[in-house]
Amino acid sequence: MLRGCRHLRNLEPLSLCSQLHSLCIAECGRIPHMRPLAACTQLRHLDVRCIAASSGEDFAPLSACHNLRLLDASSSALASAPPLAPLRTLNLCNCVALSDLSPVATCVALRELRLSGCVALADLEGVDSLTSLVVLDISGCSSLLTVSRLRMCASLELLNMSGCGRLASPPPGLASLRQLYASRCAALESVGPLSGCSRLVHLELRGCRRLVSLTPLQRCRALRSLDLAGCQRQLEVQIPSWVNSVLM
Incomplete structure (x- = not known):
């Protein structure tokens, strides 16, 4: 872990760490790229919130990663990235320039996706x-206009759409959903799609x-x-009547 190493300027020494399995370089100095990590062929868990992924080359060392957290990833960088098929967890929170998610379709094993902010x-x-x-x-994600595409995510158990001020309703067809967080959704007028959520245990509409x-x-x-x-x-x-915990 190199968290908080604010004078860190490059990752060249890590090119010698061929057996490196996990790396956190969050809250460090601004590092221009992560190409030295291409030599870390065993890397599975990576937190690189101090690197702006601006091109597909920045993703090249990540093809074997299972868990990845990035900051400032752009749509063009994602679009030109190599397939990240092994990825299980992807955290792109607060990537404010990200406007196109279509490249994540190649992450076929993904189980957790975080896009907050x-x-x-x-x-x-x-x-x-x-x-x-x-x-x-x-x-x-205050610009989201629809979440209807989520009807295809048949395995989804937890959805947090709080603060999505333009969404008028939750997504339909989520039979596996157990937890839904939809607080501060100013345009939310209907919970009709939830009638098919027979496994729903917790619902937040604050x-x-x-x-x-x-x-x-x-x-x-x-x-x-x-x-x-x-x-x-x-x-x-x-x-x-069967709801035993209510906040009003």
Whole structure:
């Protein structure tokens, strides 16, 4: 771990570490590229939040990674990156210039994708190919207009869409969903798509002031925890009787 090494300027010495398995260089000095890591053929876990991935070459050393966290990855860099088929976890939180996700379609083994704060994303193209995805965090993606593509993510169990102020409803067809966080979704008017979420256990709708009906939740027989703080008081009488933890 090299976290916080603010005087670090290049990774050349690591080219000798052919057996390196895990590397964290977050919060270090601004490093221009990670090409020396190409020699680290056993690298599986990488946190490089101090490197701006600006071209496909920056991703070349990562083809064997299982867990990857980046900062400032651009759409053009992702588009020209080599396939990252072994990747299980991808964290692109706060990549504010990222507007196109279609390249992630090649990450066929991906189980966890974190995109919180990617404010330029308007669509989730590419995510619909991630049929093994279990966890998706799109909180704070304030430009997202639709999440309908997620209907293809049949394995999704946890979705965080809090702070997505333009989304009018959750995605349909998520039969495996167990946890949904949709707080501060100012445009959210309906939870209709949740009627098919028979495994849903926890639902957070804090601050969704436009929501006027909870009727679709009558089909969510597994629901046990519901957060409606900051919502309209009239919703209280519509809460399913089997929900044992309620915040109003």
